[in-house]
Amino acid sequence: MQVLNPVKSVGIAFATYVVQSTSHKTVLPIISCNRKYSKMSKLRGADRLKGTEKNVWVEFGKLAVDYKALNLGQGFPDFKPPQHVIDKMVHAVDGSDNALLSQYTRSYGHPRLVNVLAKLYSPLMGRTLDPMNNITISIGAYGVLFCAIQGLINPGDEVVIVEPYFDCYEPMVKVAGAIPKYVPLRPIKKEGVLSSDDWKLDPVELESKFSAKTKAIMINNPNNPVGKVFRKEELEMIANLCKKYDCICISDEVYEWMIYDDNKHLKIASLPGMWERTITMGSAGKTFSATGWKLGWGVGPDHLIKPMQVLHQNCIYTCPTPIQEAVAEGLEYELSIQDKKEECYLTSLALELKPKRDALAKSLTEIGMIPTIPDGGYFMMADISNLNIDIPDDGTKDPYDFKFVRWLCKEKRLSVIPPSAFYNQEHKNLGEKFVRFCFIKKDETLAKADEIFKEWKASQGK
DSSP states (O other): OEEEEEEOOSSSSEEEEEEEOSSOEEEEEEEEEOTTSOTTOSSSOOGGGTTOOOOHHHHHHHHHHHTTOEEOSSSOOSSOOOHHHHHHHHIIIIIOSOGGGGSOOOTTOOHHHHHHHHHHHHHHHTSOOOTTTSEEEESHHHHHHHHHHHHHOOTTOEEEEEESOOTTHHHHHHHTTOEEEEEEOEEOOOSSSEEGGGEEOOHHHHHHTOOTTEEEEEEESSOTTTOOOOOHHHHHHHHHHHHHTTOEEEEEOTTTTOBOTTOOOOOGGGSTTTGGGEEEEEEHHHHTTOGGGOOEEEEOOHHHHHHHHHHHHHHTOOOOHHHHHHHHHHHHHHHHTTTOTTTSHHHHHHHHHHHHHHHHHHHHHHHTOEEEEOSBSSEEEEEOGGGOOOOOOOSOOOOHHHHHHHHHHHHHOEEOBOGGGGSOGGGGGGTTTEEEEEOOSOHHHHHHHHHHHHHHHHHTTO
């Protein structure tokens, strides 16, 4: 897909771009006010969207394409999902006699899918889940997050967000009219290779963000981009505050199956007193390495799930039936072989990713970066402070990591992501000495990255 020249819009308050694929052209609007219209014109976007226009994926995705860079930035695999899941999708679309698989299914989740999710998550939650009332399906975990925030948060509410956070958390909270309160994970180790477990919340700082106005806290476990898997005592600290201040926990756990070494993933909803106040989010795209399928789920008590379902029915209504059928059949199969860790994709993917993680860490260390070794997920933060790269002024006031990533893409043809995008404005300095790499890639892709690093090192005479 190629972005061509902008064309003038006529009669609308947004500029447009022509996007050309191999087969057609499409005119897409972008949120950029046309100067033709005054601030008082009604022909413009909603005020609640102001300040949310900038998106890190748009800029750096385009930059990677423009410079034909090796993409270790965006978090998607460059290999296919498991073959049995692909086969189930093909069968659902063209191999089944059931004509209803091409029609609308139940708004809140295809019955076959929510039933298997209830079987999967009941033992993890320590309770028997009602598939119709404790689970809701939406368009990716993104859609579930949107339904949770719009369905549960009121204007004026305060929402605690643990940093670094996936970048959509902040704009979603602000568009809901709520007030985000930020608390960062900070590395407690100052020298040498870090583990994601070295990134900690300060208990006093954390509680200082809570008040009578706090409606929710948002956590990502395992965390993107750090890869931190929260320990039981850390989750208990968060849980105690949720109970003390009577607030909801929105727990984004899309990387739940990618856990390395001897680490264990614990669901905060399984802790005492937390089920009734927690929404847990999962993702078919992350679980089956099929991010383009865009299917996610929320699990929780009916009094929290119902408002999300109401929001979902009025903005999305239902998700594609064939995708839900294929994911349901895929999970049924994985449950049937769950005791075979090297065959079940829920456990075998982490076994496949661990050597990729270790290989990338070795490459980064050799070039002079200091990696944080993740205990979960498929991202790796790397400290670039010791590289001492003199980055030319690019004319922006962006943090150093943004400038470095642009330079890296243009000069070394390697695309990564600047982690300060995952911090609020006040805390961007905490992220600007790092860059984020994605290692859910083919071995040959990671080998190409290693070659780039070796050539870079050789050019420095090291």
